[in-house]
Amino acid sequence: MKLDPTTLSLFVAVMEESAIARAAAREHIAPSAASRRLAELEDQLQVELFTRSNRGSVPTAAAYALLNMARGVLNDMDGIATQMKDYAQGGQEGLRGHVRVMANISSITQFLPAQLQRFLSQHPHVDVRLQERVSTDIARAVADNEADIGLLNNGSYGNKISLHPYRRDRLAVVMPQSHPLSRKRSLRLEQVVKHDLIGMHADSALNHLITRAAADQGLQPRLRMKVTGYDALCLMVASGLGIGILPEGSARIYMGTLPLRCIRLDESWAERQLMLCVRSQDALSPVAQLLTKHLCQPEETHKD
Structure with missing residues (x-):
């Protein structure tokens, strides 16, 4: 045939x-x-x-x-x-091949750039094809063989993919430097929801997490608008349209260029586990297996 x-x-x-x-x-x-x-x-x-x-x-x-x-x-x-x-x-000379990677915005803005730079400097003939998606789409794409490796929020995505710990991050609140909350050292969600919020789009894992946490505490967020990226969120916050919640590592990107204050969110659910997912290790090409191993190395290994 x-x-x-x-x-x-x-x-x-x-x-x-x-x-x-x-x-x-x-x-x-x-x-x-x-x-x-x-x-x-x-x-x-x-x-x-x-x-x-x-x-x-x-x-x-x-x-x-x-x-x-x-x-x-x-x-x-x-x-x-x-x-x-x-x-x-x-x-x-050197390892060759290509790897299809899908990652959520939190992984891309906080961890992936430096990790991919190190990997590609060691393996210049490898082609990494990266797409940004929300976590549910990433899990489906890996299960359906649209992607080799996925980086997403921890969760239940069925038995067609295998999950491995990737990185942890912490959520923080960004606000204009003149905002009434800007002098706090840390914040609770009940303090945050009293103010207008700039949120992420409805399908994002971050939106689901905040909505669920607020409901568990009997709180009703004052959501003023939703955006599709952390850059748009920070620009709206800097313009005085509200405050926002995003990963602390992502927020740091904008601290030097926008008049913002970033304060850690003091909630247990605000510390998140990001995961790496594959269909199975055996199904990966040698170059994809090597990239998977590289991404899952502890941060201390990279720092050394």
Whole structure:
């Protein structure tokens, strides 16, 4: 059996776009040709991938099983092309390959830049492809083979991924330097929610954590607006529109450039565990295994 990578790419696009027309446009192929390729794929595999009706096509259980395998095959083929390109250009030394990493904003702003810099300086022929996502999307992407490694908040994400401790962080409150709370050495949530809050978007793990903690204490946050990034949050706070809660390490980035004060949030739930997730160690390529080991090293190891 000879499976065409173009057809596999089209199949993945159909599954991700939930429509043949949109998938065909994404893959730059006519819808009629796309339908024909999918039918030929079903004939080759001798299995029905889509249940067709007047309302459209619905993926079967076989289609979802194939999706995970197809992503893995396409990723491996992409890796072959990348590594052979390096050799064609004269490179001969060192580890080669590429790793797909998805991480939440807390990991990206606090820890990943320095870690990736160290790793890539040691392995310059490795290609790390990083995307920012929310934790639930990261877990799903790793389980579905869209990513090799995920960095996310600790939580329950099902049994298709394996979680490993990554880093701990601490939440803090940012406010204008002239704010009434700015002279405090630490803050409790009950003090914070009396003031207008700039929050993160509804799907973020941070928003869920604060909302749950407030509900547990019978508090009602005065949420003025929601933003999609820590930079936007700090800019809104610096403009006097409210105060915000974000990781202390992320807040430090903006302390030198914006007139802000950062005060630690004195709550047990405000100390968080970030995790690294993979499908399984055995499923990782050698270069992905090496990056996983590097990311999970204690901070003291890097400092030495």
